[in-house]
Amino acid sequence: MTRVAITGIGTIAPGAIGIGAFREMLDSGRSAFRVLDFVPKQLIAPMKLRRMNTLSRFAVAAAKLAIDDRGAALPDGTGIAMGTAFGPVQTSVDYMQEYVEKGAALAPPQLFAESVANAPGSHVGIEFGLRGFNVTLTQRESSALAALMYAATQVAKGSVPAAIAGGVEEVSEITFSVLDRIGALGRCCRPFDRTRDGMVFGEGGAALILEPNAGDAYAFVAGFGIARDRTATISDWGDGVDDVVRAMRAAIDDAGLAIDDIGAIYASANSSVRGDRLESRAIQTLFRDVPPVVATKGYFGEYAAGGALQIIAAALAIADQKLHASIGFSEGEEEMRFAPVRESRPCKLRHVLVNSLSAGGGVVSAVLSA
DSSP states (O other): OOOEEEEEEEEEETTEESHHHHHHHHHHTOOOOSOOSOOGGGTSOHHHHTTOOHHHHHHHHHHHHHHHHHTSOOOTTOEEEEEOSSOSHHHHHHHHHHHHHHOTTTSOHHHHHTTSTTHHHHHHHHHHTOOSOEEEEOOGGGHHHHHHHHHHHHHHHTSSSOEEEEEEEOOOHHHHHHHHHTTOBOSSOOTTOTTOOOBOBOOEEEEEEEEESOSSOSEEEEEEEEEEOTTOOTTSOOOOHHHHHHHHHHHHHHTTOOGGGOOEEEEOOOSOHHHHHHHHHHHHHHOSSOOOEEEOHHHHOBSHHHHHHHHHHHHHHHHHTEEOOOTTOOOOOTTOOOOOOOSOEEOOOSEEEEEEEOTTSEEEEEEEEO
């Protein structure tokens, strides 16, 4: 595909509001999974806040930080693609409670408007006067990378002059309970570690600005690949190694590269037992000599916000010519021929592969380049 520049980044991450704080978080090796230090009124007008739920606030604030980071307003034809795994679950619960107790005529209409998954992206479009495409993708853990793929493809085609791509997620009691009930959650996040026992649910928002080939960019989106693991169940990962390999190889081919050109892999690994094992087997199948592998979910958890933050970490690796540490990893399974990067270190990087594997069988891979 035609290279697309990442020209602005905004993060409302657990423990890291803004790109500067996010860089510091990656350098420090500390983790956080809830957004506790976010003050929405510092980024969004108070009267507008009243019409937004938590998810919409994350999206609008992250987009504003990305636009500020870019240094100028975006063209009004800019498109928007947001990813979310579950959407505004808590708002939906609140609305249904009001509906049951008061009836349809008295249930707050604003709650209904905020109960749909595309509300965050809609608020971003309204707030910044953006009239390009406005789509929301929901593909579990792969939602944010799928959103990046859609947005970057449209920019590369010339359909829009620029696009905002990102992901948002919130931790709600009901979603947490469901994930816990199906055994998806673990005690701590240990990507690729042999003692891992499940994911940690992270929340937050992240936004990247995409534009046609530009001189001043963090990195360039160079290629994508998608596949489906046909062996996966609806709520777990399968063992379709060849399917994951196909997505990675397609992304590398789309970027016009050879496998040996990949200097690092920013892995999907999220501490799920089957998901991490599937990805590690696929990496070892595709790469004779496995390049450095970084697993970022130990910093900020899983789902759409975690996926978007993983993409941003990969972009910063290229911009700063630095690999980040994979926190939470101690010892891999016997079959693993590689160990994730344990300490941040300088590294000459031209091309980075980013993976996202979702329960249910979705696989998205992307190549970011200098």
